[in-house]
Amino acid sequence: xxxxxxxxxxxxxxxxxxxxxxxxxxxxxxxxxxxxxxxxxxxxxxxxxxxxxxxxxxxxxxxxxxxxxxxxxxxxxxxxxxxxxxxxxxxxxxxxxxxxxxxxxxxxxxxxxxxxxxxxxxxxxxxxxxxxxxxxxxxxxxxxxxxxxxxxxxxxxxxxxxxxxxxxxxxxxxxxxxxxxxxxxxxxxxxxxxxxxxxxxxxxxxxxxxxxxxxxxxxxxxxxxxxxxxxxxxxxxxxxxxxxxxxxxxxxxxxxxxxxxxxxxxxxxxxxxxxxxxxxxxxxxxxxxxxxxxxxxxxxxxxxxxxxxxxxxxxxxxx
Numbered sequence: 001x002x003x004x005x006x007x008x009x010x011x012x013x014x015x016x017x018x019x020x021x022x023x024x025x026x027x028x029x030x031x032x033x034x035x036x037x038x039x040x041x042x043x044x045x046x047x048x049x050x051x052x053x054x055x056x057x058x059x060x061x062x063x064x065x066x067x068x069x070x071x072x073x074x075x076x077x078x079x080x081x082x083x084x085x086x087x088x089x090x091x092x093x094x095x096x097x098x099x100x101x102x103x104x105x106x107x108x109x110x111x112x113x114x115x116x117x118x119x120x121x122x123x124x125x126x127x128x129x130x131x132x133x134x135x136x137x138x139x140x141x142x143x144x145x146x147x148x149x150x151x152x153x154x155x156x157x158x159x160x161x162x163x164x165x166x167x168x169x170x171x172x173x174x175x176x177x178x179x180x181x182x183x184x185x186x187x188x189x190x191x192x193x194x195x196x197x198x199x200x201x202x203x204x205x206x207x208x209x210x211x212x213x214x215x216x217x218x219x220x221x222x223x224x225x226x227x228x229x230x231x232x233x234x235x236x237x238x239x240x241x242x243x244x245x246x247x248x249x250x251x252x253x254x255x256x257x258x259x260x261x262x263x264x265x266x267x268x269x270x271x272x273x274x275x276x277x278x279x280x281x282x283x284x285x286x287x288x289x290x291x292x293x294x295x296x297x298x299x300x301x302x303x304x305x306x307x308x309x310x311x312x313x314x315x316x317x318x319x
Contacts, residue, residue: 002028003088003292006063008056008078009070010034010043011163013092017067017119020281022047026289031059034070060085065292071163072097072171076105079116083108088115088292093184094176094312095305102309106302115292117299120184120308124283124298126270127258128185131243131250135189140245143189143223148182150174150229151238155209166209169202173209174229175312181255182241183217183225183308184300189243190219192307198227198315215315227315256280 005027007014014034021027029050032043040052053059056078060066066082067090068075076096079089089109095118096102109116122128134140155174156166166172187193198215202208211232217225242251251259251266256276259266273279290297 002026003065003289004028004030004063005065005067006031006033006053006059006082006087007043007067007069008033008059009068009092010036010039011069012159013163014039014067014069015043015046016277017069017281018043018046018050020278020285021067023278024282024285026285027065031062033059057081060087063087065090065288068092071165072176076101079105080108083112083114083116086112086114089117090288091116091118091302091305093118093120093180093300093305093308095302095309097171097176097309097313099306099310099313102306106306109302115294116302117288117291117297118302118305119284120181120300120305121280121284122181122185122252122255123300124287125256125280126283127252127256128188129298130258130269131252132188134248134250135243135245139248140243140250141247142245144244144246145224145226146182146186146190146244147240147242148179148186148225148227148229149238149240149242150178150182150227151235152231153233153235153237155211155231157237168207169209170207173316174231175200175210175213175316178239179213179227179229179315180308180312182239182252183311184304185241185252186217186225186243187304187307190223190225191221193217193219193225193311195311195314195319198317198319200316200318210316213315215319217311 029047065088069092196216200210201212213229215227259268287297
């Protein structure tokens with residue numbers, strides 16, 4: 001038996017997930033919906049067997065699992081509609097942009113008892129699994145903190161531009177879209193974090209999202225997480241998280257390249273996959289089946305996603 005899936009939001013992320021659900025033997029994309037007819041047409045071409053429905057509600061009714069890749073603000077209503085109908089829910093991150101609304105969402109999802117998870121894409125990957133094990137077994141020595149470095153020549157990046165909301169302060173920005181992944185990863189290693197100070201920079205247009213972020217977060221025992229992020233200049237994308245140990249440090253680049261250092265140059269610990277995105281999404285979808293079945297899995301819980309959202313929104317406000 002495969003899991004009949006509805007996808008709501010058929011932009012770049014929705015279509016990526018659709019592509020990999022089509023490849024996976026555990027899923028049958030059944031219903032598709034987006035307010036943009038061109039997005040619906042593009043998705044329909046990828047999955048001729050799925051139905052483009054007239055509404056999000058019709059898509060939800062046709063499936064057992066609802067994947068939500070729409071922008072953050074409408075996501076809550078669709079998630080609750082699905083959960084109330086007894087459907088499993090898989091949400092894109094961020095969980096939301098309003099903390100009180102997300103707190104309500106988490107409480108109401110818990111009350112329904114349906115399986116629910118959030119798509120922090122590193123959760124089930126080899127890099128996080130191996131690094132977490134190394135931290136737990138003492139292979140890193142004492143974990144003393146983390147550094148997050150993110151730089152882009154432009155935001156949104158070229159492949160993101162169709163999702164126009166990503167450039168606006170209301171729902172978009174690199175802190176919500178990218179740094180949140182590394183905050184989730186850091187909390188898995190260091191435990192719950194709090195923001196000690198944060199200095200975002202914004203362009204003159206008040207509607208646009210942040211261009212820089214400097215911040216210091218700390219674990220409950222004071223171990224620091226340092227963040228430096230910027231947009232601008234002719235440069236390649238840089239997306240790095242370094243977990244620092246007294247014996248060995250591990251650096252994750254671009255979400256999947258795992259390297260280690262004992263004080264010298266970082267060296268990669270495994271061969272890179274031929275298709276990193278396919279490997280990552282396959283792992284997420286494998287664990288999503290476990291989540292739906294009520295079995296232990298590595299996916300981000302909605303409670304973890306809420307903790308990350310609190311950190312992100314505190315940073316964006318300037319603390």
